[in-house]
């Protein structure tokens with residue numbers, strides 16, 4: 093078993109992390125991999141419900157997802173149970189794979205050790221700049237809602253142009269969620 097078997101390659105892998113508090117919590121998180129042939133990874137965790145749940149002993153399950161709408165909803169909100177195709181283990185509808193990690197919190201980081209995982213489906217999708225721009229816009233947007241920086245607003249507007257030009261329906265629906273939450277129209 094290797095991280096790479098579940099799609100986690102060297103670099104930062106944007107996934108949806110599911111933890112449990114009073115209910116299931118979903119959030120986009122970047123899993124940092126230095127050795128894709130091994131089992132160890134890291135995540136930088138700023139204060140969030142995800143971090144709080146882990147501090148209280150929650151599991152940490154990463155879903156490998158290629159749906160921009162799932163990223164957009166999870167960035168600002170949590171996915172309800174309707175979005176899951178399995179609750180034990182938690183697997184979001186359409187997820188390509190899931191991985192469960194053992195977690196040790198270490199300052200700002202979580203040290204992760206892959207325990208188990210499964211590949212649910214194999215789908216091919218060409219690179220879509222609109223999808224990439226949704227991810228980029230969401231990273232900026234989750235910061236923007238905290239500091240309303242004009243520089244981030246410019247970056248988000250630039251992403252909108254790419255989403256309009258290159259994205260499909262799901263990317264455009266994701267953009268609407270970003271617009272609603274940032275009020276950048």
Ligand SMILES: Cc1cc2nc3c(=O)[nH]c(=O)nc-3n(C[C@H](O)[C@H](O)[C@H](O)COP(=O)(O)O)c2cc1C
Pocket residue numbers: 106117118119120121122123135136137138139140141142143166167168169227230231234
């Ligand atoms: C693509 C993407 C990657 C992100 N990566 C991280 C990360 O690695 N660490 C982090 O603390 N927040 C990250 N965030 C921000 C969190 O997803 C965001 O703060 C979210 O609202 C946290 O949700 P929660 O409070 O339900 O845990 C990322 C956001 C996006 C869109």
